[in-house]
Amino acid sequence: MVTDGTSLWHFMAAWSEIFRSGGQSVSRPPVFKRWVLDGYDPIINLPYNHQDQFIERFENQTFKERFFSFSSTAISKLKATANSECNTRKISSLQAVIALLWRCITRARCLPHDCEITCSLMFSTRARLNPPLSDGYFGNPVHIVGGKATVGDLLAHGLGWAAFRLHEAVINHDDKAIKEEVESWIKCPVIYKRIHLFGANLVRAASSPRFDMYGCEFGLGKALAVRSGCTNKCDGKITMHPGREGGGSMDVEVCLLPEYMKNIQSDQELMSYLMID
Known part of the structure; x- marks a missing residue:
């Protein structure tokens, strides 16, 4: 909870640079100055009486x-399919991939068609604040946004429809929305638990294929693969990583209940894209 993925991989890159330079100073030092919402004390008292x-x-x-x-x-x-279906060029590669997995996981769960489901994603607020925070800001300035739909609507419409729901959620979370959310938390602070972050009708995406995970060198050569530990995982969690070969490829870790994983491994829509070389 101390840092987000941006700060984590900034730290790893700096550590690698120290190793490769023989202990010299890093070229991009972290920024430790705290960002605080105007008019508020940076010291927050949490409303708890017992641990x-x-x-x-x-x-x-x-x-x-x-x-x-x-x-x-x-x-x-x-990406081309999603944008073509919506007659736009605004949907990103990441939004298209997450939208595909949102549809496939929903299909694998065999939920009722009137059931509402949410696909949420974490993203850095650094560039969205006004004025923006530095890319080197060391901390955890991430927010969670999501697209919602019924199972029936999500599966009846195409990939582009789902991707555009995610796109709208991201672009609507601007400086004003970020500061309103921070202010709301300050007025009623809470420590979020897993029960708040995961749910049976939820797909949650985290991390980013833009992080330079394979660029960190510690004398052992380029890493063979990126894997993650057991924390912050639950049914419906997807974690995005860059592909080892680069060039815009992605490796996506999907966590599902055993019966759902069995279903998604035979999902025709998913497999049709995984087979493209």
């Missing part, structure tokens, strides 16, 4: 993890 009110003990859950690799060609086709 059990905010500490959540780890519970081992049974779910399956699998990585799906999308080539740059497949991603280009996904």
Whole structure:
């Protein structure tokens, strides 16, 4: 909770640079000056009387993890399809990939068609604040936004329809929305637990294929693969990583209950894109 992915990989890059330069200073030092909403004390008193009110003990859950690799060609086709269906050029590659997985995971869960589902994604607020924060800001300035739809609507419409829901959620979360959300939290602070972040009708995307995960060198050569630990995972969590070969490829870690993972591995829409080289 101390840092987001941007700060984590900034730290890893700096550490690697120190190793490669023989201990010299880093070329892009982190920025530790705190951003505070105007008019508010940076010291927040949490409304808890006992640690059990905010500490959540780890519970081992049974779910399956699998990585799906999308080539740059497949991603280009996904992005082109999503934008063509919406007659726009605004949908990003990341939004197109997440939209595809939102549809496929929903299909794998076999939920009722009138059930409402949400696909949420975390993104850095650095560039969206006015004035913007530095890329080197060391902290955790991320917010969660999401697109909502019923199962029936999501599966009846195409990829572009789903991707545009995500696109709208992102662009609407501007400087005003960010500051209003921060102010709301300051007035009623809470420590979020897993129960707030995950749910049976939720798909949540995190991390980013833009992070330079394979650029960190510590004398062992280029990493063979990127993997993550057991925290912050639950049914419906997808974690985005860059593909090892670069060029816009992506590796996506998907966590699902065993029965859902079995279903998604035979999803024709998903497999049709995974087979594109």
